[in-house]
Amino acid sequence: MLQMASNPYFSLAVLFLAALCFGLTPxxxxxxxxxxxAPPKPNTLKNxxxxxxxxxxxxxxxxxxxxxxxxxxxxLVFDVEAVFLLPFAVAFTGLGAAACVAMxxxxxxxxxxxxxxxxxxVLTWA
Amino acid sequence: xxxxxxxxxxxxxQGVFVTTLQELYNWGRRNSVWPMNFGxxxxxxxxxxxxxxxxxxxxxGAEVFRPSPRQADMMIISGTVTKKMAPQVVRLYNQMAExxxxxxxGACAISGGPFKQGYNVLKGIDRYIPVDVHIPGxxxxxxxxxxxxxxxxxxxxxxxxxxxxxxxxxxxxxxGEFPVxxxxxxxxxxxANQDVWHAPVVIR
Numbered sequence: 001m002l003q004m005a006s007n008p009y010f011s012l013a014v015l016f017l018a019a020l021c022f023g024l025t026p027x028x029x030x031x032x033x034x035x036x037x038a039p040p041k042p043n044t045l046k047n048x049x050x051x052x053x054x055x056x057x058x059x060x061x062x063x064x065x066x067x068x069x070x071x072x073x074x075x076l077v078f079d080v081e082a083v084f085l086l087p088f089a090v091a092f093t094g095l096g097a098a099a100c101v102a103m104x105x106x107x108x109x110x111x112x113x114x115x116x117x118x119x120x121x122v123l124t125w126a
Numbered sequence: 127x128x129x130x131x132x133x134x135x136x137x138x139x140q141g142v143f144v145t146t147l148q149e150l151y152n153w154g155r156r157n158s159v160w161p162m163n164f165g166x167x168x169x170x171x172x173x174x175x176x177x178x179x180x181x182x183x184x185x186x187g188a189e190v191f192r193p194s195p196r197q198a199d200m201m202i203i204s205g206t207v208t209k210k211m212a213p214q215v216v217r218l219y220n221q222m223a224e225x226x227x228x229x230x231x232g233a234c235a236i237s238g239g240p241f242k243q244g245y246n247v248l249k250g251i252d253r254y255i256p257v258d259v260h261i262p263g264x265x266x267x268x269x270x271x272x273x274x275x276x277x278x279x280x281x282x283x284x285x286x287x288x289x290x291x292x293x294x295x296x297x298x299x300x301x302g303e304f305p306v307x308x309x310x311x312x313x314x315x316x317x318a319n320q321d322v323w324h325a326p327v328v329i330r
Contacts, residue, residue, distance in 0.1 A: 038224075039295045041302025045220040051194050053214030 070122050073113040081110050148287045155199075156282040157187040159227070159275075162198035164218065167205025169232040169265040181268040186275055195221040200278070202271070203257075206234035206241060207248040209314050216254045216306045224302065225295040227282070228257045229274050236260040253318040255304050256294070 004010060050056050088095075088103050095103075117123060129144050137144060145153075165173060176183050183189055192198045195218045207215055219228065230251055233239030241247035251257060258281060259274040266274075285293050294300040301321065307314035318325075 039298075041224050041295070041300075043220070043303040045217060045303055045306065048217075048221065051196060051218070051221055053218045055217075 070117060070120060073117055074122065077110050077114045077117070081107070151287065152283050152285055155225070156279040158190075159186075159188045159199045159278070159282075160190045160192050160197060161188055161200045161202055162195055162218070162222065163191040163193045164201065165204050166207060166211065166215075167232075167234065169204040169235070172265045172268055173202055173204040173231065173271060176268040176271045181272060183272065183275065186272070186279065188275060195219075196223055198222050199225065200227045200229065202229045202231055203235040203251045204231045205265075206232075206239070207251050209246050209248055209309065212248045212251070212254065212314060213306050213308065215251065216304060219255045220304055220306070225293065227259075227278055228255055229259045229261065229271070229278060230257045231261050231271060231274070232266055233262060233264045236262065239264060248314070250323075253323045254307060255319075256322050 048055075084103075084106065129146070134144055165171075175181060177189060177191065188200065195201075199222070201215075201219055201222065203215065219226070228251075230236045234241060234247065235251050236257075238244075238247050238249035242249055248254075252260075259277050261270050261274045263270050287296060304319060304322065305316070307316060309315075
């Protein structure tokens with residue numbers, strides 16, 4: 001025992017145990033209180049999953065149509081691309097060749113998407 | 127009561143403080159009532175004012191508004207309960223953990239108020255759930271809500287943990303479920319929970 005107490009890490013171990021008790025004791029007391037003294041009155045209404053007051057209807061696993069990928073492509077081409085094109089145009093004169101090539105790859109990828117959408121006939125007003 | 131009240135005061139003067147488990151339990155509960163974050167109509171504005179700095183319901187330990195019924199102790203029915211909203215209110219009350227308390231705030235919540243003769247407003251939420259404190263007013267001032275809350279605290283303080291007089295939540299045989307009304311052709315069905323509400327007898 002004396003040997004152990006003279007260990008330089010002994011006080012750390014004691015503090016660690018104290019910290020552990022400090023955290024676990026309230027949790028244990030709360031658990032005990034809930035088990036022994038709390039007056040639970042469970043029923044199906046109380047145990048319902050949602051707590052917004054409304055009853056849930058239907059299935060939570062809703063499927064989206066894969067055809068919506070065309071909207072995603074059009075959004076990227078006309079919205080996201082414009083966001084990147086503006087700073088590219090502003091900084092154009094000070095850009096090196098590498099940056100221009102990188103931007104070209106980005107634009108060409110999106111132009112490919114535009115061509116795809118065009119061929120699919122998405123751009124024609126039905 | 128284990129200790130005589132007079133003896134307790136006398137001992138307190140001598141610097142000896144005694145209490146019972148029941149008093150300690152009720153003292154703890156009445157000073158940490160968590161209301162439900164839930165407003166129905168214009169009374170809710172007064173309820174919000176009550177929680178804010180000027181009226182400050184935190185002085186009484188009820189500032190922790192919980193957005194989930196699972197964590198709330200008290201439901202403040204703050205405003206008009208339409209017949210469309212009533213099932214949701216009753217369902218939320220059912221989902222609150224025991225023990226739970228209800229303050230019906232304002233003329234609409236206690237009786238239907240100015241809409242009592244209308245077709246779409248519930249004539250008092252006490253038709254479906256047990257209400258602890260009713261506050262009249264249209265809307266009641268924040269002071270009235272504070273008064274109602276203090277009244278509720280007094281009620282909690284007087285609750286016995288054992289015996290015949292113990293509250294509903296400590297009685298294992300007392301019902302824990304309050305049926306949710308369903309919209310029917312002309313009115314909610316049933317029109318009232320007969321265990322909770324009895325039609326007042328008019329004496330002429």
